Amino acid sequence: MVRYVIRRLLQAIPTLLGVSVISFVLVYNSPGDPILIRTFDPNITQETREILRRQLGLDQPWALQYIGWLTGVTLRNGDVVAEFGRQDTRCSFAAALNTTFCDNGAGILRGNLGTSIATNQPVWERLVERMPATFELSVSALAVSLLVGVPLGVLSAVRQASLFDGSVRVLAVVGNALPSFWFGLMLIFFFGVVLGWLPTGGRRTVSLTNEFDLLDRVRHLILPTIILAFGGIAGISRFMRTETLEVIRTDYIRMARAKGVPANRVWFIHALRNALIPLMTILGPTIFGVLTGAVIVETIFSWPGMGRMTFSAAVQRDYPTVLGAVMFFSLLTILGNLLSDILYGVVDPRVRL
Amino acid sequence: MKNRKISILAALLVAALLLAACPQPVPVAETAVEAPASDAAVQGGVWVEGSSADATILNPILASDSASFDVLGWFFPSLLGQDPFSGAIVPTEMAESWDVSEDGLIWTFHLQDGVMWSDGEQVTADDFKFTYDAIASDLVETPRKANLDNIASIDVLDLLTIQVTYEEVKCDALNNLGLGWLPSHLYAEDFSDVMDSPLNEEPAVSAGPFIFNDWIRDDNATVLRNETYWKGAPNMDGWIYKIVPDAGARLAQLQTGELDLIGVQPEQLTTVQLNPDLNLHKFQDDGYSYIGLNQANPENPQAGQDEDGNLVEQDPHPILSDLAVRQAIAHALDYDTIIENVYLGQGYQIAANVLPAVGWAHDPSLEPYAFDTGRAAQILDDAGWTDSDGDGVRECNGCATAEAGASLTIRLQTNAGNTTREDLGALVQDQLNSIGFDIQFEAIEFGTLVGELLGQTFDMVIIGWTGLGTDPNDDSFWHSKFDTPGSGFNFVSYQNARIDELLEQAVSVPGCAAEDRAPFYQEIQKIIHDDIPYVFVTGSVGNTGYSKKFNGTDPGPWSFYHNVETWSLAQ
Numbered sequence: 004m005v006r007y008v009i010r011r012l013l014q015a016i017p018t019l020l021g022v023s024v025i026s027f028v029l030v031y032n033s034p035g036d037p038i039l040i041r042t043f044d045p046n047i048t049q050e051t052r053e054i055l056r057r058q059l060g061l062d063q064p065w066a067l068q069y070i071g072w073l074t075g076v077t078l079r080n081g082d083v084v085a086e087f088g089r090q091d092t093r094c095s096f097a098a099a100l101n102t103t104f105c106d107n108g109a110g111i112l113r114g115n116l117g118t119s120i121a122t123n124q125p126v127w128e129r130l131v132e133r134m135p136a137t138f139e140l141s142v143s144a145l146a147v148s149l150l151v152g153v154p155l156g157v158l159s160a161v162r163q164a165s166l167f168d169g170s171v172r173v174l175a176v177v178g179n180a181l182p183s184f185w186f187g188l189m190l191i192f193f194f195g196v197v198l199g200w201l202p203t204g205g206r207r208t209v210s211l212t213n214e215f216d217l218l219d220r221v222r223h224l225i226l227p228t229i230i231l232a233f234g235g236i237a238g239i240s241r242f243m244r245t246e247t248l249e250v251i252r253t254d255y256i257r258m259a260r261a262k263g264v265p266a267n268r269v270w271f272i273h274a275l276r277n278a279l280i281p282l283m284t285i286l287g288p289t290i291f292g293v294l295t296g297a298v299i300v301e302t303i304f305s306w307p308g309m310g311r312m313t314f315s316a317a318v319q320r321d322y323p324t325v326l327g328a329v330m331f332f333s334l335l336t337i338l339g340n341l342l343s344d345i346l347y348g349v350v351d352p353r354v355r356l
Numbered sequence: 357m358k359n360r361k362i363s364i365l366a367a368l369l370v371a372a373l374l375l376a377a378c379p380q381p382v383p384v385a386e387t388a389v390e391a392p393a394s395d396a397a398v399q400g401g402v403w404v405e406g407s408s409a410d411a412t413i414l415n416p417i418l419a420s421d422s423a424s425f426d427v428l429g430w431f432f433p434s435l436l437g438q439d440p441f442s443g444a445i446v447p448t449e450m451a452e453s454w455d456v457s458e459d460g461l462i463w464t465f466h467l468q469d470g471v472m473w474s475d476g477e478q479v480t481a482d483d484f485k486f487t488y489d490a491i492a493s494d495l496v497e498t499p500r501k502a503n504l505d506n507i508a509s510i511d512v513l514d515l516l517t518i519q520v521t522y523e524e525v526k527c528d529a530l531n532n533l534g535l536g537w538l539p540s541h542l543y544a545e546d547f548s549d550v551m552d553s554p555l556n557e558e559p560a561v562s563a564g565p566f567i568f569n570d571w572i573r574d575d576n577a578t579v580l581r582n583e584t585y586w587k588g589a590p591n592m593d594g595w596i597y598k599i600v601p602d603a604g605a606r607l608a609q610l611q612t613g614e615l616d617l618i619g620v621q622p623e624q625l626t627t628v629q630l631n632p633d634l635n636l637h638k639f640q641d642d643g644y645s646y647i648g649l650n651q652a653n654p655e656n657p658q659a660g661q662d663e664d665g666n667l668v669e670q671d672p673h674p675i676l677s678d679l680a681v682r683q684a685i686a687h688a689l690d691y692d693t694i695i696e697n698v699y700l701g702q703g704y705q706i707a708a709n710v711l712p713a714v715g716w717a718h719d720p721s722l723e724p725y726a727f728d729t730g731r732a733a734q735i736l737d738d739a740g741w742t743d744s745d746g747d748g749v750r751e752c753n754g755c756a757t758a759e760a761g762a763s764l765t766i767r768l769q770t771n772a773g774n775t776t777r778e779d780l781g782a783l784v785q786d787q788l789n790s791i792g793f794d795i796q797f798e799a800i801e802f803g804t805l806v807g808e809l810l811g812q813t814f815d816m817v818i819i820g821w822t823g824l825g826t827d828p829n830d831d832s833f834w835h836s837k838f839d840t841p842g843s844g845f846n847f848v849s850y851q852n853a854r855i856d857e858l859l860e861q862a863v864s865v866p867g868c869a870a871e872d873r874a875p876f877y878q879e880i881q882k883i884i885h886d887d888i889p890y891v892f893v894t895g896s897v898g899n900t901g902y903s904k905k906f907n908g909t910d911p912g913p914w915s916f917y918h919n920v921e922t923w924s925l926a927q
Contacts (some may be wrong), residue, residue: 034801034803034804034807034808035801035802035803035804035806035807036803036806036807039803039806039807039810039843040802040803040806041420041499042420042499043806044420044499045832045833045838045845046502046503046832047420047499047500047501047502048501048502048505049840049842049843049844050501050502051498051499051500051501051502052843054497054501055497055499058497059497086494091552121412122412122413123413123418123551123552123556124557129573132573133573133574184602188602188604188605188608191604191605191608192604192608195608195612196608196611196612199612202614203605203608203609203612203614204600204602204605204608204609204614205575205576205598205600205614206575207575208614209404209575209576209578209596209598210402210578210596211402211569211578211580211593211594211596213570213572213576213578302601302602303601303602303605304605305575305598305599305600305601305602305605307572307573307574307575307599308574311574311601312574315409318801318802318803319803320803
């Protein structure tokens, strides 16, 4: 088991490296230029742009930029120690190679995601600032998806072909099809503006003090959770319906029924337990879906999370932030899948790790 | 310190894209008439402004986005004020008066005495000098380096006197002096900490009406009343900048009272107008929307001048370099319908590049192009663009610029996500195709569009200018020296020696008197109107919706908050 986990973690290293190369190449070769976007203003001269570009290292070939991003070490022709040397950037000139080596202490191999072009903040700091908001929303959406999706799926399997089953299946299709940006605005309008029951967005009621108020936080969480959980409920209820149908056709369920075990006990104790096992396998992808779905939901509900930040960083071509977020999400996905596999072994002793 | 926020903005963003809707400019009609303020001002209350984007950095020389200036504008003093209604430069900020030498090169500014940073230090000429020296420093990565162009020296004569010497007379030179001042006593003398100072995220001191309180990224920024503000402490307790990215959600929050001020989209106007709890401030924004027509071949972008400043002959655009085609396009568009249906009435047709708001330079006698499809078709027929194979698209049959048989096929692009421009693109495509064009319209992501635009690889583009300010000098759009692929803003590769000459003369008139500069701009407008490098679609109209929570609001087109310190909570 421990060996299995260690092996999987070691396998994650080449995966992450691969992700880093592919995303780096994709991001750097996408059209658009972070400097132009930042300086799309006739008052800013080309000279200024070139200085900014050089200072940020964006004038270098992408392979050198990639090495710099990976290791924090950049190389440049000639002796430019005076130009690039800073308190936090040590440069030295190798006369034999006519090359200046600079080390800015960053580099993802050292666990440093670099500095945002747009805000000049460390990328890791930007992510950490927004993590609580995203996790709060994701965990709450995931919990609601499971708590609602699982019973719905089981009940609709048990009452297969009933009106209830039909409604749940329709709901599942609608849930997958409804664009969340539209549905979100409808809920905001209805519950926020017309009825005035719930806040229309944000994570808290803003005030000059921004004090913590649990009830206020929960009220702000309700609408975005519903929207974000909607897709999850749809997916999980369909999955559970199929799995439950499979399980209740097995011999041991028939046996239990024949012995006279009450129906509810059969469904929810005997059948549910076994139907839940495969659910572990889609938990990883579901977590990933909730995290990516958060990009849109965070925007509509003014939720200050990582998804929204990543999206706006992509629009601004803030390469370090986008790449940092991609690496972080990749790591989460790998860990999520690993967790999924481990849990599978825990709940189903037949699976040997 | 009247119009503090917008004065800085206007000076900086002399022309940034219409993308960010920053509230600004010249009233169409003053709608908001407030109840007269009661005798005793009521203390307290908070004003919440809704914004689509968060600030990025709270340092006036490092920031380049309007959201950052919305917040940092409260803290940093600036040299020059701006009249909130006319936009004229006025001595309402740090400079209480100034003198100009006879040759127009030396400007001496006399500063307000007794203006204090909130930590008790006095705001002095040293802060001004420090700020501009910081911009010049190699240690500071700032997009504001060009603000120093043409400045020969900045000298501190005494604590309250600044002397700025220019290299040559440039009539719009004062615009470069509008940046907010850094508190020099809190920074290292050698500028080594300007980039990384924690002050960039938490400005510790303020010389404006509010002081910094808190900033939760992507959520909100809050500022508190500055009890020592030199124009008098505001009555309100504070101001909040709340980030609400979605326009529909912003309107909803204005309706519920969670927000007090938003920029209103045209399709949201009725909702605001019908709401008895809301005011609407409508103003002519200092910008316009246009269709840029690339005069040069997009497959072979070239600079407009060589290194010695001589004009470089351009490889002409196979279709759009034909004046007849440009005239046909200008006559084929139904401007009234466009303004009514695409801009929902929030616009007005313009004839050329100087807006009516700049009254002294605008030429009202110039008529905008009239919608006349018959005439447009006739122009194309006469110019040798006819449909000889009956497929509905014209081909070159004896036209001036394209190869014989080439079809009248042109790409039209705009930025995706801007629904107004996407609607306009569809309508333009429809109207031009109806007279025999084959317009290939696509909306592409903004960053990509910027690349195509400045790279000069487009045919026609729908875009706009905003924040043009009060000076009519717009040489960066027309002068051949700004036709530099990859960077210059004369990306339509317009080349006209006479225009170059007029633009240069207009900003170097001795004395810079309006009546002496006006004739140059009138001739420029005439030429631009006749040459059609842009098809001018509409002048911009802005709308701000705001709550009636405070008495005393008096929004001007150039500043909403110019008298914020006198606002008083409505009972």
